[in-house]
Amino acid sequence: MAAIETSAPPVKGRAAGRPTVRRKRTVGQRLRHDWPLLLMSAPALAQLAVFFYWPSSWNIIAFMDYSAYRPFWDNPFVGFAWFERLFSDPYFVPALLNTLKFSALNLMFLFPLSIALALIMHSVVSTKVRSVFQSIVYLPYFFSWVLVVTIFVQVLGADGLVSNWLLGLGGDRLDIMSDPSTFTFLAWLQWAWKDAGWGMIIFLAALASINPSLYEAAAVDGAGRWKRMWHITIPGIRPVIVLLLILHIGNILTVGFEQYQLQRAAVGYQTTEVLDTFVYYRGIQDAAYSFGTAAGLFKGVIGLILILVANNVAHRLGEQGIYQKS
Amino acid sequence: MTTTAFRTKSRRSQRPAWDEEPSFAGKFVKAAFLICYAAAIVLPIWAVIATSFASESALQDAGGNLLLLPNDLSTQAYEQILGGGALTNSLIVTILLTVGGTAISMVLTIGAAYGLSRPGSLLHRPLLMLVLFTFLFGPGMYPSYLVVQQLGLLDSYWSLILPSALNAFNLIVLRAFFMNSVPGELIDAAKMDGAGELRILFRVVLPMSKAILAVIALFYAVGYWNIYFQAVLYTPGLETQPIQVVLQRMLMSTQGMPGADIGQYQAAEAAPTAALKMAVVVCTIVPIVIMYPFIQKHFTKAIITGAIKG
Numbered sequence: 001m002a003a004i005e006t007s008a009p010p011v012k013g014r015a016a017g018r019p020t021v022r023r024k025r026t027v028g029q030r031l032r033h034d035w036p037l038l039l040m041s042a043p044a045l046a047q048l049a050v051f052f053y054w055p056s057s058w059n060i061i062a063f064m065d066y067s068a069y070r071p072f073w074d075n076p077f078v079g080f081a082w083f084e085r086l087f088s089d090p091y092f093v094p095a096l097l098n099t100l101k102f103s104a105l106n107l108m109f110l111f112p113l114s115i116a117l118a119l120i121m122h123s124v125v126s127t128k129v130r131s132v133f134q135s136i137v138y139l140p141y142f143f144s145w146v147l148v149v150t151i152f153v154q155v156l157g158a159d160g161l162v163s164n165w166l167l168g169l170g171g172d173r174l175d176i177m178s179d180p181s182t183f184t185f186l187a188w189l190q191w192a193w194k195d196a197g198w199g200m201i202i203f204l205a206a207l208a209s210i211n212p213s214l215y216e217a218a219a220v221d222g223a224g225r226w227k228r229m230w231h232i233t234i235p236g237i238r239p240v241i242v243l244l245l246i247l248h249i250g251n252i253l254t255v256g257f258e259q260y261q262l263q264r265a266a267v268g269y270q271t272t273e274v275l276d277t278f279v280y281y282r283g284i285q286d287a288a289y290s291f292g293t294a295a296g297l298f299k300g301v302i303g304l305i306l307i308l309v310a311n312n313v314a315h316r317l318g319e320q321g322i323y324q325k326s
Numbered sequence: 327m328t329t330t331a332f333r334t335k336s337r338r339s340q341r342p343a344w345d346e347e348p349s350f351a352g353k354f355v356k357a358a359f360l361i362c363y364a365a366a367i368v369l370p371i372w373a374v375i376a377t378s379f380a381s382e383s384a385l386q387d388a389g390g391n392l393l394l395l396p397n398d399l400s401t402q403a404y405e406q407i408l409g410g411g412a413l414t415n416s417l418i419v420t421i422l423l424t425v426g427g428t429a430i431s432m433v434l435t436i437g438a439a440y441g442l443s444r445p446g447s448l449l450h451r452p453l454l455m456l457v458l459f460t461f462l463f464g465p466g467m468y469p470s471y472l473v474v475q476q477l478g479l480l481d482s483y484w485s486l487i488l489p490s491a492l493n494a495f496n497l498i499v500l501r502a503f504f505m506n507s508v509p510g511e512l513i514d515a516a517k518m519d520g521a522g523e524l525r526i527l528f529r530v531v532l533p534m535s536k537a538i539l540a541v542i543a544l545f546y547a548v549g550y551w552n553i554y555f556q557a558v559l560y561t562p563g564l565e566t567q568p569i570q571v572v573l574q575r576m577l578m579s580t581q582g583m584p585g586a587d588i589g590q591y592q593a594a595e596a597a598p599t600a601a602l603k604m605a606v607v608v609c610t611i612v613p614i615v616i617m618y619p620f621i622q623k624h625f626t627k628a629i630i631t632g633a634i635k636g
Binding site: 027030031033034036037038039040041042043044045047048050051052053054055056057058059061117120123124125129133134135136137139140142143144145146147149150151153154155160161164193197212215216219220224225250254257258261262265276279280283284289292293295296297299300301303304307308 | 341342344345346348356359360363364366367368370371373374377388392394433434435437438440441442444447448449450453456457460461462463464465466467468469470471472473477488489490491492494497522523524527548551552554555558559570571573574577578603604607610611614615617618621622
């Protein structure tokens, strides 16, 4: 979500008020001047070093035949052998396909749902209705997956609310929560229930930044409701749409772990296995160090490539993307 | 007629003059959609709350897990949760995790957000790059697990806090706020008066950033409160698990399914009743609902600073 800015914004506030005479100082002088700042940043940077960069460098064992019982450098390098193993693994490719399937569903149906919700909300005139509705729809975003799945089981599960109504009406038990053929839809539904409202809020914030006089001018010129939406609203939120799209694409192999792990027992691993659960069950649970790391690294590298490519395409299309070219 | 008269009176809901009134059908469809959508969220939550207060007999009468309107109320489930025992311990642990974790996260985030926000300071650019790179790449689950293992933090509550203590997104948003919304003149003036960086941070910068700090703290708090995955990964052997794990085990135990890799729900209560389960659900929702108004009050601002920059 961050429009990551790598440089200080041009002439604004501090920069404008600063006296421009500034002699070049040596590193020692700067250190004497800036050490409190560095000290303040140190805890966070230490956290990143220990819990981001150190594990990142552990990825090297994806190219080794690693065993924890040998000194580190005694582990032989095996090139891409683990990746070859990965792609011939009978469970990996289905997990990858499942991941892509859930991701695609999210991208195709959840994203537009958020936009649609935002557009509808934006067209509601009464601020009271808006604030009540907003408060309701993005509340589930703050719920944990455990909570969401529990609520879904209670409502739509075999012993749940709806199932009992159907039984009371003489119908059949509802079994969509544990039926592999309906799980894909249900996973999407859970996702939508949890996150669509949050997406709506982000688009609403973007919509709020559109200058209202544009609408007025268009209306005066005779543009109707739909025309205004097409020519003002959509272009107005396009940068945000592109930004979120890039982030989504970069995360295409990340659909989360909890939602699928939680329903694995009920639905079966064939349907719920995604890359993260694969790494957990086939890597960590089996203590398959190099294999599990290779699976994770595959995911990380594809994510990195996708986000760079998507951003590049966005730049080419004249959009801002997630970072500015500088 | 009366509605339009009313509408012109209430200034808050006034439609701008150039905007034509939508057709009745359009309004109807819109209203129906919004009501259905809201109901899909409110009704399940309501049913959970209602069930948590249902007495055993009311539950048996209904023969179900979830009730919309129990005919007999009881607070037995809550007495069981709060009356000592495994569930109480779990709630206490989760509250401590949330408070402690949020405090640590805020120290890290504020420190780096300010430390990297001063223009021209030594190394701020490369250090910022180190932060930004975390957006592009993930180190992977297994390497992270190995590091936690090497640090000897497996089955320690620290492993639920430290590995996720810093959210780079929050750091960047806060830094942007410090740079753009705290007037540089104030900071320069404080410097002229001889104030050190720490003093400037506490006396000038932080008091001007209360709203965004509240939002970031609440996001961290919600994250710690909802901790589940890290507990499954790093602390499967802990006796007192975070509340989400306990809830998951209760859910599994009544679905008649073994909690696969996590082990069985170990509390004294053998088969939790629907009321007890739903009361745990309510206990996990309540803090979120309490925090919610604060998040709402301030966070659109935070989103606008973060997401719509430029």
